[in-house]
Amino acid sequence: MATLHDGETASSLSPTDKEYELTAERAGILETADRFARRELAPLFAKMDADEWWPPYIMRSIGSAGLIGVAVDPEFGGAGLDFFCQGLVIQAFARHNSSIGLSYAGHENLFINNLDQNGTPQQRAKYLPGCITGDLIGALGMTEPGAGSDAIGSMATVAHRDGDSYILNGRKTFITNGPIADVMIIYAKTAPERGTKGVSAFLVEKNFPGFSVAQKLIKMGHRGSPTGELVFDNCRVPAENLLGEENKGVAIMMSGLDLERAIVGSHALGVAERALEITVEYAKQRVQFGKPIASFQMVQALLADMYVAVESMRQMVYYTLAKCNRLAGTDGGRGEIHKLTAATVLLCGRSLQKICDSAVQVHGGMGYMWETEVNRLYRAAKVFEIGAGTNEIRRLIIAGELLSE
Numbered sequence: 550m551a552t553l554h555d556g557e558t559a560s561s562l563s564p565t566d567k568e569y570e571l572t573a574e575r576a577g578i579l580e581t582a583d584r585f586a587r588r589e590l591a592p593l594f595a596k597m598d599a600d601e602w603w604p605p606y607i608m609r610s611i612g613s614a615g616l617i618g619v620a621v622d623p624e625f626g627g628a629g630l631d632f633f634c635q636g637l638v639i640q641a642f643a644r645h646n647s648s649i650g651l652s653y654a655g656h657e658n659l660f661i662n663n664l665d666q667n668g669t670p671q672q673r674a675k676y677l678p679g680c681i682t683g684d685l686i687g688a689l690g691m692t693e694p695g696a697g698s699d700a701i702g703s704m705a706t707v708a709h710r711d712g713d714s715y716i717l718n719g720r721k722t723f724i725t726n727g728p729i730a731d732v733m734i735i736y737a738k739t740a741p742e743r744g745t746k747g748v749s750a751f752l753v754e755k756n757f758p759g760f761s762v763a764q765k766l767i768k769m770g771h772r773g774s775p776t777g778e779l780v781f782d783n784c785r786v787p788a789e790n791l792l793g794e795e796n797k798g799v800a801i802m803m804s805g806l807d808l809e810r811a812i813v814g815s816h817a818l819g820v821a822e823r824a825l826e827i828t829v830e831y832a833k834q835r836v837q838f839g840k841p842i843a844s845f846q847m848v849q850a851l852l853a854d855m856y857v858a859v860e861s862m863r864q865m866v867y868y869t870l871a872k873c874n875r876l877a878g879t880d881g882g883r884g885e886i887h888k889l890t891a892a893t894v895l896l897c898g899r900s901l902q903k904i905c906d907s908a909v910q911v912h913g914g915m916g917y918m919w920e921t922e923v924n925r926l927y928r929a930a931k932v933f934e935i936g937a938g939t940n941e942i943r944r945l946i947i948a949g950e951l952l953s954e
């Protein structure tokens with residue numbers, strides 16, 4: 550039996566069939582989130598994409614609906630559910646507005662989940678309630694202009710202790726929610742000479758002196774989700790805002806990245822479901838040669854392949870979410886779960902690319918038009934092969950784990 554982490558075996562993490570099934574309770578959560586997203590988020594999607602617009606009230610609306618802090622203890626305002634349910638909410642949001650899906654994932658998973666897993670009770674009490682009502686928006690800054698795939702080795706952001714504070718210097722880029730975030734988890738080197746044992750995580754508020762947003766970045770897809778470059782110029786962060794222990798930030802980062810990969814899978818699944826849904830509809834109503842194009846077998850083949858890809862994604866995403874349910878704190882980032890989450894996001898990213906390509910193909914020239922929904926989904930799809938580690942990095946992780954077994 551493969552060893553996962555010290556003292557843990559494959560069977561101890563393997564979910565039973567029941568654990569990854571869409572039970573009635575889970576189906577109810579997916580349905581609730583879907584109904585909310587169809588009503589509140591879908592009507593915003595086109596304008597957000599066209600105008601690069603973020604609706605400033607939307608996180609509060611999501612909070613009022615009880616859909617933030619899904620896995621957080623009710624003591625801090627959360628719903629007290631689990632990681633699987635967090636994935637279901639993102640899946641539902643992605644079906645109707647992938648841009649909000651991305652910003653929500655940055656808030657709910659990258660910020661809230663990482664804080665909830667790694668914060669002190671004081672840190673959780675200070676930030677979680679405001680984040681869960683949607684009054685505060687969270688983000689996470691790991692990537693830098695010179696440190697993408699090699700996020701740790703090439704990290705140039707540094708922090709040093711100065712009395713009761715740390716002083717941060719450096720830049721982060723491509724940060725989801727960066728331009729609108731109130732509070733962020735930021736990684737910086739506190740002991741650059743110690744490599745992976747010299748990175749720490751900090752909770753940085755937008756009003757801390759020395760913090761600024763350098764620019765909002767213009768993207769090809771997910772244009773309604775604000776992405777930005779952040780600057781830390783002698784940014785003073787109170788020592789009590791160190792997240793986890795000094796120089797132990799890599800464990801938080803690596804474990805958080807595994808959970809992020811599972812969530813990116815959920816997000817991709819929602820987009821894929823929507824692409825299939827609107828493509829089937831279009832094929833039924835578009836008439837050529839006197840018949841709906843859905844009657845042509847070559848179109849049917851595209852639809853059938855899209856369905857196979859969506860259902861494969863669903864099985865893998867739910868299986869992986871169930872496995873993540875069993876993780877605590879910084880248990881991820883290595884072993885079986887590291888390999889599986891990388892495999893899930895690799896499968897989902899590739900599948901979504903094919904699905905959206907076929908979706909545009911079935912829509913013909915209309916699919917090539919910027920303002921159509923299928924075009925928005927096509928433009929949104931590419932990032933699922935890049936974010937949370939590129940396809941190449943995912944394969945390096947999988948091969949690395951296979952070869953170390």
Ligand SMILES: Cc1cc2nc3c(=O)[nH]c(=O)nc-3n(C[C@H](O)[C@H](O)[C@H](O)COP(=O)(O)OP(=O)(O)OC[C@H]3O[C@@H](n4cnc5c(N)ncnc54)[C@H](O)[C@@H]3O)c2cc1C
Pocket residue numbers: 655659689690691692696697698699722723724725726768771776932935936937938939940941942
């Ligand atoms: C829309 C969007 C939102 C994002 N949100 C966030 C966020 O909220 N927080 C955050 O911290 N980051 C975020 N990112 C950053 C994202 O995680 C990085 O873009 C990603 O990790 C890749 O880094 P890079 O862009 O610097 O590419 P690079 O690392 O420069 O890679 C360029 C190419 O080289 C390949 N490559 C690199 N190293 C190897 C290797 N060893 N072997 C083979 N091929 C290799 C890559 O696979 C890729 O094809 C976001 C990115 C985007 C596009």
